[in-house]
Amino acid sequence: MLNRTLTPEFRQVNDINFLAPVHQQLDNGIPVFTINAGQQPLVRIEFIFENVNFDANKPLQAIAVNQLINNGTPTLSAKEIAEQVDYYGAFLQTEYGADQSSVRVYTLNKHLAAVLPILKSIITESIFPQQELAIFVQNQKQSLQVNMQKNDYLARKHFANEIFGDTSYGSDIEPSHYDAIQRQDLLEYFKSAYKRENCTIFAAGKFDDDAFKQLNLNFGGSWGESTPSKLNVFNFKLNDRKHIFIDRPDAVQSAIRMGRLAINRSHPDFPGFQVLNTLLGGYFGSRLMANIREDKGYTYGIGSAVVSLRDAGYFFIATEVGAEVCNDAINEITLEIELLKNQLVETQELDLVRNYMLGAMLGSLENAFSHADKFKNLYFSKLDYGYYDRYINIVKTITPDEIITLANNYLKLEHFTSVVVGKQI
Numbered sequence: 042m043l044n045r046t047l048t049p050e051f052r053q054v055n056d057i058n059f060l061a062p063v064h065q066q067l068d069n070g071i072p073v074f075t076i077n078a079g080q081q082p083l084v085r086i087e088f089i090f091e092n093v094n095f096d097a098n099k100p101l102q103a104i105a106v107n108q109l110i111n112n113g114t115p116t117l118s119a120k121e122i123a124e125q126v127d128y129y130g131a132f133l134q135t136e137y138g139a140d141q142s143s144v145r146v147y148t149l150n151k152h153l154a155a156v157l158p159i160l161k162s163i164i165t166e167s168i169f170p171q172q173e174l175a176i177f178v179q180n181q182k183q184s185l186q187v188n189m190q191k192n193d194y195l196a197r198k199h200f201a202n203e204i205f206g207d208t209s210y211g212s213d214i215e216p217s218h219y220d221a222i223q224r225q226d227l228l229e230y231f232k233s234a235y236k237r238e239n240c241t242i243f244a245a246g247k248f249d250d251d252a253f254k255q256l257n258l259n260f261g262g263s264w265g266e267s268t269p270s271k272l273n274v275f276n277f278k279l280n281d282r283k284h285i286f287i288d289r290p291d292a293v294q295s296a297i298r299m300g301r302l303a304i305n306r307s308h309p310d311f312p313g314f315q316v317l318n319t320l321l322g323g324y325f326g327s328r329l330m331a332n333i334r335e336d337k338g339y340t341y342g343i344g345s346a347v348v349s350l351r352d353a354g355y356f357f358i359a360t361e362v363g364a365e366v367c368n369d370a371i372n373e374i375t376l377e378i379e380l381l382k383n384q385l386v387e388t389q390e391l392d393l394v395r396n397y398m399l400g401a402m403l404g405s406l407e408n409a410f411s412h413a414d415k416f417k418n419l420y421f422s423k424l425d426y427g428y429y430d431r432y433i434n435i436v437k438t439i440t441p442d443e444i445i446t447l448a449n450n451y452l453k454l455e456h457f458t459s460v461v462v463g464k465q466i
Contacts, residue, residue: 057403057433059426060412062243065253067261071237074416075253076245078409084153084246085410086256087145088164089417092138092209093234093270100212102230105177105222107137110144110235112173114166119173122159131156133163139210140273140351141421142234150247157259164235165264169227178219185216192289192296192462193361199285200298200460204355208275229268236267241420245413275352277302282455287462295367295463299374300357301456306349306422310447312435314356317447318347319394321381322358324401326393328377333360339370351421356451364464371459381448385441398436 062074092103111133112119126133131148144164148156188194198213205211212218237260244256279302304311315323322329322345333343343360362370405411419428 057399057406057429059406059415059429060409061426062413062416067242067257069237069261069263071240071242071260073242073244073253073256074413074420075243075248076409076413076416077248078412079246082150082247083147084150084244084248084252085145085147085413086157086160086248087143087243087413088160089141089143089241089243090234090239091141092273093239094230095209095273097207097212099221099226100207100209100214101218101222102226103142103209103234104137105174106169106227106230106234107135107142107144109169109173109177109227110135110167110231111163112177113168113170114162115168116166117159117162119170122163125159126156129156133160150252153252153255157255161259164260167231167235169224169231171224174222174224174227178222182216182219185214185219192292192294193298193359195287195462196296196298196359196460199287199462200300200357200458203280203283203285203458203460204300204302205275205277205353209273210275210350210353232266232268233270236270237264238267239270243413243417245409273352277353279456280458283458285458285460286465287460288465289463290465292364292463294361295364295461296359296361297367297371297374297459297461298357298359299371299457299459300345300355301451301453301458303347303354303356303451305351305354306418306428307424308354309431310450311347311349311354312432313439313443313447314347314451315432316394316398316436316439317381317444317451318345318356319398320386320390320444321345321377321452323347324394324397326397328380329358329360329374332373332377333362333370337366337369337373339363339366339373343374349418349422364466367461367463367466371461375454378448378452378454382445382452384445386444387441391439391441391444395436399433402433 060076060078062076065073065075067073096102111122129148129152131146131152134145136143146156146160201211202213207213304314319327321327322343329343329345333339339362340360345358347356348354358374419425
């Protein structure tokens with residue numbers, strides 16, 4: 042019988058097995074990456090399109106097209122699309138990202154033949170009805186107005202714009218941008234982005250040869266009219282230190298966001314930087330949580346993250362604190378950064394972070410869909426599975442001296458942008 046009075050034996054994660062996809066092509070050349078796994082007769086098919094033709098004067102084109110793509114075709118209204126997808130127990134989802142946009146469907150295998158023609162109509166024939174666009178603009182403007190009253194939203198918005206400028210990574214969206222959306226612009230963007238030459242398909246779940254044949258039958262031929270496009274490519278320069286304060290006289294709390302332009306997943310230092318970030322603020326046991334939340338009681342939560350984008354990466358720290366302790370919180374954050382730059386991390390603390398990161402990686406691979414997501418990270422970063430081998434090895438072997446070196450390279454406060462939104466004290 043299990044003795045629950047004894048602490049379980051400690052074991053470090055040794056090997057993590059990734060399911061590599063099978064690479065195929067539709068008859069028209071669209072690449073398809075398939076992970077055929079799982080016990081349930083369920084499949085997820087995701088169509089991913091690179092964002093193109095970015096225009097700083099029309100920053101919402103890609104977002105609006107992605108959000109409205111399932112709102113009408115020549116043969117189906119938005120209501121009919123929703124009813125038919127729901128009838129088959131399927132789930133349709135769109136997702137916009139700074140680099141790619143996707144259309145994703147979850148369906149039972151037995152309904153795949155019925156669902157794929159609906160999806161084809163959406164992806165190749167959407168017409169963006171004016172009445173649906175008007176509703177979208179109204180709803181999004183209302184949502185933006187609500188968000189503009191939130192200090193954390195304003196801090197995030199201004200931080201991104203300072204780091205990335207008026208690009209898809211940092212557009213400073215205002216209500217007037219929604220008013221400027223024109224249906225013709227959406228149709229033109231749709232034809233330039235949602236085309237077979239710009240599409241990659243990822244399928245996961247019970248996706249066998251018959252499912253591939255169905256996919257090829259629907260999407261392996263002509264996609265209709267398309268127009269030329271230019272892939273979004275951005276270049277960024279590291280900023281000098283900058284402090285931005287936005288006064289909100291009635292605010293009880295102040296939102297803090299600070300950080301800098303950094304590296305992305307393709308840089309060899311990225312795994313080590315993730316270890317450094319985890320120590321500082323990347324999990325509940327981090328130094329920032331121990332200091333700012335548990336010791337000082339300034340906040341309910343504080344964290345940091347390293348984010349990888351295609352053309353850049355960035356590091357940030359974010360929290361909300363009482364307005365009267367905002368400066369004290371910033372001083373304590375700075376103190377924790379300086380400690381990482383000047384004092385060796387103790388073995389016990391580093392081992393705890395190693396175990397957390399390896400356990401989190403293992404726990405994130407719970408099904409075929411999550412394995413597909415891990416592969417997508419590699420694919421769009423132009424990496425192979427050797428990246429994860431290197432990641433795991435670095436997490437296991439990184440030394441305190443290496444962490445100090447990374448901290449001094451990537452946590453230089455002279456390159457930090459700090460945004461505070463709250464009441465002046």
